[in-house]
Amino acid sequence: MKDTAKPRALRGIAKHYQMFIDGEWVDSKTEETINVVNPATERMIASVPKASREQAKDALEAAEEAQPKWEDLAPLQRAAFLFKTAQLIWRDKERLARLLTSEQGKPLFEARAEIEGAASNFEYYAEFARRIEGDVLPSDNPHQTVMILRLPIGVVASITPWNFPSATVARKLAPALITGNTVVTKPSSNTPLSTIEMVRLMEEAGFPNGVVNVVTGSGSEVGDELVTNKITGLVTMTGSTDAGRTIMEHASNHLPKLVLELGGKAPFIVWHDADIPWALKCAIWARFWNCGQTCICSERMYVDEKIKDKFVSAFVRMAKDLRIGNPLDSDTDLGPMVSKEERETSVSFIEKAKEEGDKIVLGGQKPSAPTKGWFLEPTVIKDVKQKSSLVQDEIFGPVVPILEVDSFDKAIDFANDSKYGLASYVFTKDSTRVLKAMNRIRFGESYINQVGPEQLQGAHTGFRQSGLGAEGSRYGLEGYTQLKTCYVDWNDKPSLSYLFPYKSK
Numbered sequence: 001m002k003d004t005a006k007p008r009a010l011r012g013i014a015k016h017y018q019m020f021i022d023g024e025w026v027d028s029k030t031e032e033t034i035n036v037v038n039p040a041t042e043r044m045i046a047s048v049p050k051a052s053r054e055q056a057k058d059a060l061e062a063a064e065e066a067q068p069k070w071e072d073l074a075p076l077q078r079a080a081f082l083f084k085t086a087q088l089i090w091r092d093k094e095r096l097a098r099l100l101t102s103e104q105g106k107p108l109f110e111a112r113a114e115i116e117g118a119a120s121n122f123e124y125y126a127e128f129a130r131r132i133e134g135d136v137l138p139s140d141n142p143h144q145t146v147m148i149l150r151l152p153i154g155v156v157a158s159i160t161p162w163n164f165p166s167a168t169v170a171r172k173l174a175p176a177l178i179t180g181n182t183v184v185t186k187p188s189s190n191t192p193l194s195t196i197e198m199v200r201l202m203e204e205a206g207f208p209n210g211v212v213n214v215v216t217g218s219g220s221e222v223g224d225e226l227v228t229n230k231i232t233g234l235v236t237m238t239g240s241t242d243a244g245r246t247i248m249e250h251a252s253n254h255l256p257k258l259v260l261e262l263g264g265k266a267p268f269i270v271w272h273d274a275d276i277p278w279a280l281k282c283a284i285w286a287r288f289w290n291c292g293q294t295c296i297c298s299e300r301m302y303v304d305e306k307i308k309d310k311f312v313s314a315f316v317r318m319a320k321d322l323r324i325g326n327p328l329d330s331d332t333d334l335g336p337m338v339s340k341e342e343r344e345t346s347v348s349f350i351e352k353a354k355e356e357g358d359k360i361v362l363g364g365q366k367p368s369a370p371t372k373g374w375f376l377e378p379t380v381i382k383d384v385k386q387k388s389s390l391v392q393d394e395i396f397g398p399v400v401p402i403l404e405v406d407s408f409d410k411a412i413d414f415a416n417d418s419k420y421g422l423a424s425y426v427f428t429k430d431s432t433r434v435l436k437a438m439n440r441i442r443f444g445e446s447y448i449n450q451v452g453p454e455q456l457q458g459a460h461t462g463f464r465q466s467g468l469g470a471e472g473s474r475y476g477l478e479g480y481t482q483l484k485t486c487y488v489d490w491n492d493k494p495s496l497s498y499l500f501p502y503k504s505k
Contacts, residue, residue, distance in 0.1 A: 015046045017196050019216055021055065022062035023209030029055060034189050034216060039105035039336040040327055040373040046103075048192045051217035056184070056225035059213040063155045063182040064231050066210030071152050071180035075129035078178055082126035084205035089119035089198070096197060098328065100166055103191045105336040105374070106290050107327045117453070118170035118198065124456045125174035128477055132179060143491040150481040152180030153257060154233035157226035159219075159247075160195060161238045162188035162338050163293045169195045172236050173202075173212065175477040181234070184213045186223055190338055192216045219243070230254045234480065237261070238295075240394075241420075241465045259469035259479050261295065262462065263394045264422035267415035268298035269437070271408060272306040274427035275449070280311070282451045284318050286425060288378055291337050292346075292398040296423035296445065296452050300384075300391050301402045302411045308404045312382055315402075316362045319378040324367050336373040337397060343374045346397030350379060353390055358401070359383045386414055394420065408433055416442050421463025425451065 016033070018025040028049035036046040070078070089096065096118075097111040106114075137146040158172040165187055176183050187195035199214045215222050227235050227250045234257040237247055241263040251258065268286060270279050286298035303311050327335030337343040343366075350364045363377030376398055384390050384401035391401055405411045408428075415424055424443040428434060434448055444461040445454060454460045454472060461470040469479045 017046055017048045017193060017216075019049050019051060019055070019059075020196070020199050020203065020212070020214045021059045022066075022213065023203075026055075028052060028217075034192070036103055036190075036193060037339075038102050039338050040102075040370070040375075042372050042374070046193055048189075048196070048216040051215045051222050053221050053225045056186075056215050056217070056222045057229060059184040059215050060155060060157075060226065060229050060231040062210040063184050063213055066208060067152070067154055067180075067182040070177075070182055070208065070211050073180075075132060075178060075180075078180070079126040079129035081202075081205050081207050082122045082174055082178060085202050086119045086122035086126070088201040088204055089115060089122065092197075092201065093119070096166065096194065099197060100191075100194050101327045101335070103193050104162060104165060105327055105338055107332045107335050108330065110290060111327075114164060114167045117167040120456060121167065121170035121174045125178045125477065128175075128178055128474070131474070132477070132481070134483075139487070143489065145488045145490065147486045147488060149484045149486065150179070150478065151484050153480060153482050154181060155231050156181045156183045156234045156236060156480065157232045157256075158183055158185035159223055159226065159235070159237040159239065160185060160187050162190040163290060163295070165191040165194040166198060168238050169198055171471055171476075172238075173198075176234075176236070176480045177211070179477065179480045181480055182211045182213075184215060184226060184232075186215050186217070186219075186226060189216065189218065224250060227251050227256075228253065232256050234259065236469075236471075236479075238471075244465075244467065257479075257482070259471065259476075260467045261460065261471055262422075262465060262467040263420050264295040264297070264462070264466055265299045265392070265394050265418045265420040266296055266423040266425060266443070267411075267418075267441075268301045268425040269405075269408075269411045269415065269427065270301065270303050270307070270311060271411075271426075271428040271430070271433060272304040273429045275429065276307065276311065276314075278449070279427040280314050280318060282425070282427070283315055284322070286447075286451045287400045288319065288322060288334055288398050291335055291376075292400075293338060293342070293396055294453075296454065297396075298400060298425060299395055301400060302405045302414055303402060304408075304411075305404045305406045308402075312361070312380070312402055316380050319362055319380055322378055324375055324377070325370060334375075334378065334398065336375045338374070340374050342397065343376050346376055346379075346395060346399050349390055349393075349395050349397070349399055350381075353381050353384070353388070353401075356385070356388055358385075358388070358390065363398075386417060392418065408436070412437065412440050416440075419465045422466040423447065423452065423454075 032050035033047040100111040236259040363379035
């Protein structure tokens with residue numbers, strides 16, 4: 001490992017990190033950098049290179065050159081690199097968790113869980129080394145066999161978000177690599193350090209040069225090159241629905257495969273026969289986990305009219321008791337939002353709710369303490385209309401609208417009344433309602449009497465404008481492969497008589 005692989009001190013306080021291209025740690029050719037800011041303190045903690053389009057192309061070319069040799073390895077050989085990476089993540093769990101909290105703002109206990117999830121992703125997909133399965137099928141013709149193979153796509157461009165920068169990159173890299181692809185990954189400019197440190201551990205694990213590359217920079221330049229370059233065989237992106245549309249448009253010239261996890265607007269239905277104390281705890285977690293900056297967070301609550309007043313009062317009391325503070329402190333429940341811009345977006349929803357006459361029963365402001373950081377109080381708004389922006393648009397912050405419903409069928413109809421379709425929650429003890437929800441709520445995931453996060457063996461996928469393809473599970477793995485069908489004739493005396501009725505001359 002070169003000395004430059006380690007972050008260098010910058011201005012005596014912050015550190016400077018480099019990109020990883022073709023086995024080398026490099027800076028931007030333009031010498032431009034991006035500042036990484038701690039959202040709890042508003043202080044710069046590091047800088048990363050602002051890569052040029054040319055460097056993104058260099059990374060793709062390195063991945064393209066490395067891919068054939070990586071594919072030629074037996075899956076078990078590739079798995080060894082993944083298992084080693086997982087071991088190194090477990091070894092460095094505390095360091096990685098503290099770095100994650102410092103750049104993203106989530107409480108340390110959540111960061112630790114995310115790092116554990118990243119390690120588990122590498123372990124889970126390494127175990128697929130013997131289970132990358134195709135099919136052997138009977139032919140329509142005698143003495144022939146039909147075989148369907150799963151082959152790697154080639155070069156994968158991975159574009160990851162700021163809300164789960166460690167777990168998400170692991171969930172993309174691990175299945176891509178075990179199936180024989182090579183990868184260029186671009187993290188969010190808000191949270192690039194977690195991805196860089198992950199790739200640093202992959203270098204330590206011994207991955208060959210060019211198999212894994214990381215470039216940092218803007219979406220309009222670096223991201224666009226990754227999406228539009230014909231080397232890219234698959235683009236996997238987690239982000240907003242608008243960003244997904246842009247990627248689809250820009251990728252249309254050469255039509256790479258797309259796996260897109262996009263926006264969410266999860267409904268949270270609580271019926272009168274539910275275990276109410278448990279449903280309350282789950283409702284708090286589902287809304288305020290990661291300060292509401294989670295694609296499967298509860299974004300709107302539908303409460304049975306029979307229990308609405310009692311449930312809302314209890315929910316407000318519990319939300320009010322959440323401890324806001326330094327996310328590195330062990331007793332902090334709610335950290336800051338990731339950036340000033342994200343906080344302003346959530347505040348704009350609150351202001352619009354005021355204009356529309358909705359009733360804010362808790363929060364809605366920046367807390368009096370801490371005085372620094374992009375914090376926002378847990379905010380509860382009731383008596384909201386189904387067609388309001390609070391109910392229809394993704395908030396992605398610690399703000400939740402609550403609506404009263406008078407029938408379970410109406411709750412399902414309201415839940416489905418959304419352009420999104422990622423996650424949903426239902427709390428009821430009635431088996432008929434459970435089955436009805438499972439079959440009629442048109443979302444990729446339904447959590448029945450429990451909350452997330454999603455599990456490795458579950459397919460994380462969305463309906464409508466929540467994305468394309470799946471992540472996690474064997475279905476996510478299959479998304480990083482392409483099918484090839486082979487028709488094999490093993491006749492001793494091959495004949496085309498079954499196709500061509502012409503007599504031999």
